[in-house]
Every structure is written in C-alpha cells, then in structure tokens.
Amino acid sequence: MSGERARRIEGALKVTGRAEYAGEVRPDGMLHAALVQAEITCGDVVGIDDSAARHTPGFVDQVSYDDARSLAPSTATALIREPVVHFPGQPVGLTAADTLLAARTAAARVRVDYVERPSVAAIDQALDEAYAPAMAGRIIGASHRGDPAVALTGAHLVVRNRYQTAVNNHHPMEPHVVVCWWEGEQVVVHTSTQAVYGTRAIIAHALAMPADDVRVVCRYLGGGFGCKGQLWWPWMLWTLTASKRTGRPIRLELTRAQMFTLVGRRQETVQDLAVGFDATGRLVAIEHDVLAQTSTHGEYCDTTAEVSRRLYACPNVRTLHRLVRTNEPQPIPMRAPGTAPGTFALESALDEAAEQLGIDPVELRVRNFADHDHDADVPWSSNSLLQCYQVAADRFGWAQRPASATVVDGRWRIGWGMATTCYPAHRQPCRVRVRLQPDGTIVVQCGTQDMGSGTYTVLAQMVADALGVPLSQVTVELGDTLLPEGPFSGGSQVTASMFPAARQATDALRAQLAELGMGHDETLADAVQRIAPDGIEAEGAATANADIDVRCMSFGAIFTEVGVDADLAEIRVRRVTAAFATGRVLNPLLTESQHIGGLIGGIGMTLLEQTVTDRSSGRIIGDNLADYLVPVHADMPEFDIALIDEDDTYLPGGVKGVGMLGTAGIQAAIANAIHHATGTRVRHLPIRIEDLLHELPATTPGALPSMSE
Amino acid sequence: MTAPQAHSNEPTNDHDVTVGYSLSINGGTHPVQDAWIGESLLYVLRERLGLPGAKNACEQGECGSCSVVLDGTLVCSCLVLAADAVGSEIATIEGLSADGGLTDVQQAFLDAGAVQCGFCTTGLVMSVHDMLDTTPAPTDLERREAISGNLCRCTGYGRIFEAIDLVVTRRSGSPAGAS
Numbered sequence: 001m002s003g004e005r006a007r008r009i010e011g012a013l014k015v016t017g018r019a020e021y022a023g024e025v026r027p028d029g030m031l032h033a034a035l036v037q038a039e040i041t042c043g044d045v046v047g048i049d050d051s052a053a054r055h056t057p058g059f060v061d062q063v064s065y066d067d068a069r070s071l072a073p074s075t076a077t078a079l080i081r082e083p084v085v086h087f088p089g090q091p092v093g094l095t096a097a098d099t100l101l102a103a104r105t106a107a108a109r110v111r112v113d114y115v116e117r118p119s120v121a122a123i124d125q126a127l128d129e130a131y132a133p134a135m136a137g138r139i140i141g142a143s144h145r146g147d148p149a150v151a152l153t154g155a156h157l158v159v160r161n162r163y164q165t166a167v168n169n170h171h172p173m174e175p176h177v178v179v180c181w182w183e184g185e186q187v188v189v190h191t192s193t194q195a196v197y198g199t200r201a202i203i204a205h206a207l208a209m210p211a212d213d214v215r216v217v218c219r220y221l222g223g224g225f226g227c228k229g230q231l232w233w234p235w236m237l238w239t240l241t242a243s244k245r246t247g248r249p250i251r252l253e254l255t256r257a258q259m260f261t262l263v264g265r266r267q268e269t270v271q272d273l274a275v276g277f278d279a280t281g282r283l284v285a286i287e288h289d290v291l292a293q294t295s296t297h298g299e300y301c302d303t304t305a306e307v308s309r310r311l312y313a314c315p316n317v318r319t320l321h322r323l324v325r326t327n328e329p330q331p332i333p334m335r336a337p338g339t340a341p342g343t344f345a346l347e348s349a350l351d352e353a354a355e356q357l358g359i360d361p362v363e364l365r366v367r368n369f370a371d372h373d374h375d376a377d378v379p380w381s382s383n384s385l386l387q388c389y390q391v392a393a394d395r396f397g398w399a400q401r402p403a404s405a406t407v408v409d410g411r412w413r414i415g416w417g418m419a420t421t422c423y424p425a426h427r428q429p430c431r432v433r434v435r436l437q438p439d440g441t442i443v444v445q446c447g448t449q450d451m452g453s454g455t456y457t458v459l460a461q462m463v464a465d466a467l468g469v470p471l472s473q474v475t476v477e478l479g480d481t482l483l484p485e486g487p488f489s490g491g492s493q494v495t496a497s498m499f500p501a502a503r504q505a506t507d508a509l510r511a512q513l514a515e516l517g518m519g520h521d522e523t524l525a526d527a528v529q530r531i532a533p534d535g536i537e538a539e540g541a542a543t544a545n546a547d548i549d550v551r552c553m554s555f556g557a558i559f560t561e562v563g564v565d566a567d568l569a570e571i572r573v574r575r576v577t578a579a580f581a582t583g584r585v586l587n588p589l590l591t592e593s594q595h596i597g598g599l600i601g602g603i604g605m606t607l608l609e610q611t612v613t614d615r616s617s618g619r620i621i622g623d624n625l626a627d628y629l630v631p632v633h634a635d636m637p638e639f640d641i642a643l644i645d646e647d648d649t650y651l652p653g654g655v656k657g658v659g660m661l662g663t664a665g666i667q668a669a670i671a672n673a674i675h676h677a678t679g680t681r682v683r684h685l686p687i688r689i690e691d692l693l694h695e696l697p698a699t700t701p702g703a704l705p706s707m708s709e
Numbered sequence: 710m711t712a713p714q715a716h717s718n719e720p721t722n723d724h725d726v727t728v729g730y731s732l733s734i735n736g737g738t739h740p741v742q743d744a745w746i747g748e749s750l751l752y753v754l755r756e757r758l759g760l761p762g763a764k765n766a767c768e769q770g771e772c773g774s775c776s777v778v779l780d781g782t783l784v785c786s787c788l789v790l791a792a793d794a795v796g797s798e799i800a801t802i803e804g805l806s807a808d809g810g811l812t813d814v815q816q817a818f819l820d821a822g823a824v825q826c827g828f829c830t831t832g833l834v835m836s837v838h839d840m841l842d843t844t845p846a847p848t849d850l851e852r853r854e855a856i857s858g859n860l861c862r863c864t865g866y867g868r869i870f871e872a873i874d875l876v877v878t879r880r881s882g883s884p885a886g887a888s
Contacts, residue, residue: 014827015815017762222828452826
C-alpha cells in the first residue's frame, strides 16, 4: 500500500531561502580559504615558496604538505601528506585570509616548483597497462558461468559490438563547502556531505582524535549524486589544520571549475559486449568486457557488467572489468553507478537482437525474464519486472509501434524505444531515536542527512504512521553527529535503512508507555502528561542487510518517444513512460519526483553530458556550466510515471531504494528510439547531432500513431 | 628538471581599492563598508549583508541560482557589480513575502512537490514570479524559455511546470486550482 502524498516538511524553509546550508554558517572572525592548484599533469612538488603570498593584505596562513605530515596515513590523507602530483589541478596548498579575494590572490602568488614526470592523459595511451581489479564496487570484478565461448559459436544469432560512455561530472547545484572551527581540543565542522558520520570518522582518524571530539553538521544538502563524500576529504582536512593553527573559523568553498576536478566523476567506459540467442529469442550466452579509467592514486571500478550477470535468464555468462590508470581525476560512484553505462550496452544490444530476430523488443525481454537470480542462483525477494513491462507498454501505447522508421510529425522523425532498468536494494546500519515531548509532539532524530530526496519527510511519515499521530506533530532532526548514527546517503539505501530502526524505536516507545500504564484509549499526549511528564524516548537500531539466500533488487521498464529533426538532426525526447517496482512506496509525491529527477539525469547522460579532457595535458576543457551541458527546463519531455506497489515480505517494511532507478535504462531507451526514428544505431554516449547528421534518411511523410490513453 | 613555473592567473584588479556605499534592498537601506570595488552583488548579499537566499553555484550566470530582481529586471546577481547597483531597487527572495508567510508561487512549489534539495529553488521562485508578473498566462514555450536559465540537478523540472500551472489557475480564481 502506498503511503501519503505528504508535502516536503522542510519545503517552506527551502522556498523562502531560510534553510541554512553548510556554507551559510557564519561564525565570528571567519577566514576564507583558497586552493593552490598544480599546473603540471604528473610529477613531484619540490618546493613551495609563499613569501609573495604572505605580503598579500589580509593574508593569514598557508598550509601544505609539511603541515599535514603528522596526520595519520590513509587514502584520505595521502594527497595532502605526499608531495606528488597525480593530475592537473590537484591542490598543492591552501591559503587562508580575511577575505575570499585576499585568499585567492595569495593562492595565485604561491610559487610552486615541480619535477615533471611523463603522464598518461587518456586510457588509450596506456592500454597495455590495463589490469583487472579484484572488485568492481561491492562485487567481484570477474565472473564466469557455463561456457559462453562455446555457446556463442553455436548461437542462432550473435550481436557483438563495442559501446562507449563518456566521463560525466555530478554537479550538484551546491558546491562543496566546509566551515570549521575549534573549541579547545574539539572541532565543529559544517560541511556539504552525504555522510556526516563518515566524515567524522575520517577526521577523527586523520587527526588522531576521539570521535566524540569531532562534530560534523549538514542540516541541508544542496544535492550530491555521489560526489559529496570521500574525495573531498583531503582538502577539508587542510582547512581544519589551518583553522587549528590560526585559531579562527575558516571556510573553504569550491568553485564550479574545481567541481570538475576535485570531487570525482563517472568513469568513462569502453564495453565489448557479445550476446547470443537461439532461434526462439532465448539468450544462450553473454560476454561483457568493460574497460574503464581510474586514477594513479586511487582505484575505483563501477559495477558496469553486473547487469549482464543477473538481469536476464542466461546459462552462459562471462564478465570482466579492467582499469587503466591515468593522470586524470579519480572516478567515484555517480547516480546509478554501473547500471547506467551497463544497461546502455546490454539494452542496446537486446534492441539490436530484437530487430534481427523479428521479435518485439518487449517480447524479447519477457522471453528472457529471470525468474530467479541466475548469477547467485538464489530467488529474488520480489521481482515485478513483467508487470512493469505490461503497465508501461499499455500506458505508452507500445502495441501501436510501427515497425519501420517512417513516422514523421512535421519536421520531426519519430521513434519509439524501450529498455529495462534495475538497481540493488541494500541497507546500512542505522539508529533512530524517537522522543515523545511533554506536549505530546514527537521529535525524531537520525544522524543521516537529506540529500534532497526527502529523507526528512519519509522519516516523519514512518514515525507518524507507527504512532498514529498527524504528520504535523512530528519534527525530524538530521545531519548532525550529535544524533544517533545513521547511514550515508548513497546507493538508494537511506529510506530502507531507516525503516526497521524507526519501527523498532516506535515499538520500544509504545512498550515503555504500556509498561508505565498507558490506557488503551489514551492518546499519546494525554499519556505522556499523566505518566511521563518530562517526556519519554526510545531508540531503535537496525543492521546492514546480509542477504545470502535471496537477492533484493528494484526493477523498472522505461519507454520513450524521441523526435529527430529531419534536416538538422536535433534530438528531442518527447515523452517518457516508465513503470518502477520499488517495494512499498512510502510517499508517491516524493517517489515520482525522484524518478523524474533520475530520468532527467539519464537524459543528460544520453544526449548532453560529457567531460572533455585534453589528450596531452589531461586538463579538463570547458570546466564550467556553459560548456558542460545539462538538461534545462526546455528539454523536459512529458512524463508518465507508474509506481508498481510490491508486497515484499522479505525486506523490512517491504522498502526498496528509489533514487538510482530512473538514471539507468533511459540511455538505451533513447538510443533505441533514435534508431527506430532514423535507422542509425549510435553505440556511444552522449549521442549528439553530429552522430546523426550524415545518415539521416530522406523524409517520408507518414501518419503519427494515435497515443493510447 | 623543469624550470619553476610562475602562476599567471593572479587577479589584475587592485584589491586595495575599497569603497563604501549603500544598497536599497527589499525596501530597506543596507550600508556596505570597505568593500572591494569588484565584488559581485551576490557576494555582497551573501557575505556582507547576511542575505544568503540567493545561492552561489556557478559564478558565471549559467545556473540562475542567484536570481534577484534589479529595478524590475530579473538578473543573475553574480554578474552584477554591487557597487554598480547603487541607486537601484534590489528585490531578493528574503523580501518576497513581507508577513513571513508564503507567496502563491512558493506555496505552489510546495504543493506540487517542485522542491528537492532546495539549492536552485530560491532562484526558480524568483524567476517564476518574474515571468508571471510580466506574462500572467504564459504558453508552454514561454514557460520553458523563462525558466531555462535556472538549472536544477535533482530535479524538480517536471514538477515546476505543475507548480506554474497551479499558480496560473489559482490566480485566475478557478476552483480547479484550489486545494
């Protein structure tokens, strides 16, 4: 059963500008910080001369490697302890001054001497050094079942192609920021983070402090999508170091240009994929080889080939991830990590196969539905993918899809395409505290944070539902390590992680009240006044999932209609119909919004977004929001989102994650629609006008099929 | 070993040039003292005057997060020199609703679910107010044009159109828009 379409409880603060983001905290005497950035691609820092910087009016301090040597060694401190430049733009120092202008001026006056070393600025410059990492994300990097090589040899049809996806940057609207100050041996850190507790842990470790002496606060977070975590930590630690030494609060706020370099990226992929079918359209083999970029200082590999292991029923599957180290920024997860590039390849290949087999693309997927997870050979906790296909196809009007690419609406050549999406459902450890106040209102506390997805609101809903009180009686406190430890905001896990903890807390609160003699007909407000006049509280704690005998995933089906300008090849997504099965939907208003946002992110990845690197220097070209194109309002298609309620009795509360699902599948759905419209198969992202200009077939007038309601 | 490399990106403006002036914001007078003459209106609003409703997100007029109204014209405050705004009437999100309540646009954003992380929201609210002030019944194309300078990444795009519909309907007095 779906929950209430409750409005965002912190929404009024956001529409009025009264929500205080981390960078808006204004301690007295605050200094501004700026970063000194490396101008070489690869090498060693052999000298830092800040004598000119120190003459800048307003200059207060400069920190660099020498000031960080005492920090505990870790991946988070390596880049500020070891004077090695791994990529252009890497910070080599930080200045602090009375004003932002003075800090930036001083940073520009810091003179840095380097010894350069040969660099690798693109993955194809070091293909012979590609290696297979042990892990891709949380999964083993390589997999093998059956004998795909033999099966491909005997297959009725083999579709074998290379698919490529570009580097993307997350670009939450709020740049990374930290405002920190010391109170004796304790430090207070306001920062834009997807993990207040994770940030606290890294600070405590780096500075060898008791965790309780570190307070990290992030009450409102201006988006993240994966980039507001670990990669930002070294520069934040430099800021803390400067604050301690100067005895003054300091703020460091990244520029938009630095958001291309210092906070991670979606890694580019080159995917060689072979899919084999028998004459009835059943998959007999998949081989999926992924090559991707990682940095020279860190290893990260998306789970790109995971979809090939378990999305469909297939007896013979081999997957492999390989990485090439380059002197470029470090990749990290970005919304729908792995599934976004992975489904682009697999779901494009299935579309190609459907055409060659003469089978409808939906029917081909239905025939290959996996009734259990063939990779781990375990059942799904629930899988409503078949229902997603049916509902979305009906609402889209897929049955009327013309076979050939002849449909024209004025100057627009029209095409329809579809694809499957999926994402694993995980949970993390989580504690939630529920307090019944003397006045009968409820305060709920959890040390997670709201990235914008609606965490404040769904937690309030969980507790209001469980206690039978109106939502208006519930106040939620998030984003502070003084609260009970909650999960990081990533991997679409927060809501599912909070649910069992919140339920345990409300159950415990009710049990305490019952023990104190709360009457059956008594309201909470009456009971607390009578039997616990100071108020009463209870905590719940839930553990991470450890699903061994069962596989938990969300699924969805995405259908798109695109128009391609017959003369100019401009590509427009005209409408998107999608059905998503994500367990129990707690708030359809927020959930639909998450799906639409996810789909828009996917449209950006498909048609617009590409971080371009200079192949000689490794520098990013066009590191600004004028050159890095993201979808705008004018790009919005018509959305029709169907939420498929699932009764998943295995998962606590039946709750699965939502946020990633729309950002995968959409890429192939658009590419397949473009092929349907133009006859051109584009196997790389982003797909741009220039990919279609030369191959547009002559315009043939035809009737646009009527849209079913 | 390469020769030491000198930085070339040092600001050329002389930051010793400071000025004092007053800005007229939301009907009040706000003195600014000892400010570098090159400071943007956005910087002065946020860093000197304690008005953080306009957000700093791109510093180049691409994202609209810093939208304010200057003498009746919607502008990106990151592209306006504060010292150049002396004598102008500046309206920011903080001044939208004198009684501390919500304007109809703000209420519609809430009702339609057009808010997520909120960082682009204040700029969008300013843009939608500006559009509806000049074009009370915008066409679909006019809406898309008017707010395409406001980037949102979360995103509420789909819902922001619904919010605009709500305002238009409610302002026209149609009962269909009541909730």
